Amino acid sequence: MSTTSGFTKWKEEHPDLWEFIKFNGLSQISTVVRFVLLWILTPLFVSGLGLTEPFHFAFYNYDTAAGGVGIFLATIITEVIAQTVNFFVQMKWVFVSDASFAQAAWKYVLLSLLIIVISGFAPSYISAWANSIGWGAASSTLSAVFNTIAATIVAYPLLKFWIAPKSK
Known part of the structure; x- marks a missing residue:
């Protein structure tokens, strides 16, 4: 008689699918951080501090209707903190990576910069549309x-194969 539960057996038979499920589930920790910080920082910067001056740089287009520099700052600060949380969650709980911290950290910084660039320009257009x-x-x-x-579309393959691979 086997002492392995059905769920344990399923995880063993489908390790990549289980890893993707963990990635998405545990990524919600940084998602909660992202939502809460945006809900706090947006009104603080826009209404509280009145940081509504237009901010335009490269493809960043935060006019007054989109919340100006306040939304830009709220978004960037939020994303930096959410990505920091996510790095530790992904390395330790999802991929259970044995990659060295120093090697993984600089790669994750590059990934985070890519995500921050995306998350920095999109909200101005989303806000204007909304x-x-x-x-x-x-x-x-x-x-x-x-x-x-x-972030999910960009991060999962890069984390799995480049930043936090398991040793063979």
């Missing part, structure tokens, strides 16, 4: 949803 259809109050939430999906 305001144009009367959903301005939901723009931070819509931006967080977009950034979460984009």
Whole structure:
């Protein structure tokens, strides 16, 4: 008689699928961080501190209707913190990587910069669109949803095969 549970057996038979499920499930820790910080920092920077001056740099397009420099700062600060949390979650709990911290950290910084670039420009367009259809109050939430999906699409393969691979 086997002492292995059905779930344990399933995990052993489908390790890559289980890893992807863990990646998505445990990524929600950084998603919660992302949402909470955006919900706190957006009103703090935009309404509280009045940081609504337009901010335009390269493809970043934060005009006043999109929340200006306040939304930009809230988004960038939020994403840096969310990515820091996510690094430790992914390395230790999802991929259970034995890669050296020094080797994984600089690669993750590059990944995070890519994600931060994406998450930095998208919210200005999402906010402008949300305001144009009367959903301005939901723009931070819509931006967080977009950034979460984009981060998943970019991060999983890079983490699995480049940043946090298991030794063979």
